[in-house]
Amino acid sequence: NAGVTQTPKFQVLKTGQSMTLQCAQDMNHEYMSWYRQDPGMGLRLIHYSVGAGITDQGEVPNGYNVSRSTTEDFPLRLLSAAPSQTSVYFCASTTPGQSNYGYTFGSGTRLTVV
Amino acid sequence: AQSVTQLDSHVSVSEGTPVLLRCNYSSSYSPSLFWYVQHPNKGLQLLLKYTSAATLVKGINGFEAEFKKSETSFHLTKPSAHMSDAAEYFCVVSDRLNQGGKLIFGQGTELSVKP
Numbered sequence: 483n484a485g486v487t488q489t490p491k492f493q494v495l496k497t498g499q500s501m502t503l504q505c506a507q508d509m510n511h512e513y514m515s516w517y518r519q520d521p522g523m524g525l526r527l528i529h530y531s532v533g534a535g536i537t538d539q540g541e542v543p544n545g546y547n548v549s550r551s552t553t554e555d556f557p558l559r560l561l562s563a564a565p566s567q568t569s570v571y572f573c574a575s576t577t578p579g580q581s582n583y584g585y586t587f588g589s590g591t592r593l594t595v596v
Numbered sequence: 597a598q599s600v601t602q603l604d605s606h607v608s609v610s611e612g613t614p615v616l617l618r619c620n621y622s623s624s625y626s627p628s629l630f631w632y633v634q635h636p637n638k639g640l641q642l643l644l645k646y647t648s649a650a651t652l653v654k655g656i657n658g659f660e661a662e663f664k665k666s667e668t669s670f671h672l673t674k675p676s677a678h679m680s681d682a683a684e685y686f687c688v689v690s691d692r693l694n695q696g697g698k699l700i701f702g703q704g705t706e707l708s709v710k711p
Binding site for chain 2: 515517522523524525526527530540572574584585587588589590
């Protein structure tokens with residue numbers, strides 16, 4: 483089915499380890515973004531991209547890197563995991579023409595850093 | 597700058613009674629406004645959206661919201677709560693120019709429905 487696919491669904495990391503959260507969409511959406519969800523804080527924007535080769539920082543970018551080599555994929559890299567990065571991560575996509583009409587979200591990745 | 601404030605972190609209602617979840621926003625531009633719902637351990641589902649058409653917006657599952665520019669509000673209502681409505685609800689704003697698909701989320705309101 484068409485949509486936004488996030489992998490893995492669950493991950494446990496040790497402090498200092500690195501990893502990549504994967505996000506892929508098959509709807510040819512230009513806009514993609516990463517959010518983290520923490521209790522009582524809603525979702526906060528980490529990084530976003532308006533197209534292949536173009537990325538920018540959101541509200542909470544520290545400790546995360548992104549790249550956008552293709553329209554379909556937008557991976558999120560944790561360079562050196564910290565307990566403060568324990569969270570649920572969501573990837574979302576839309577197009578400029580549809581962005582006022584709703585976004586498609588992935589099912590999330592639950593990350594625990596110990 | 598844009599921001600969203602959900603005025604209640606938790607709302608509890610009895611099944612069959614009305615639901616009101618309050619949301620105020622701040623936006624430098626004409627906003628697009630959304631309500632999303634998240635059931636426990638699930639992803640986010642779009643309930644409804646306002647994009648400058650009718651100010652009273654109808655969504656799925658009997659929910660609706662009214663855009664009031666003078667009050668900068670976008671409250672979510674439902675005439676009669678159902679047990680399946682128990683979830684967390686997020687009010688979300690995006691400016692009409694939609695700078696790169698950025699969404700600003702409120703802190704969320706947890707809705708409990710008592711039998």
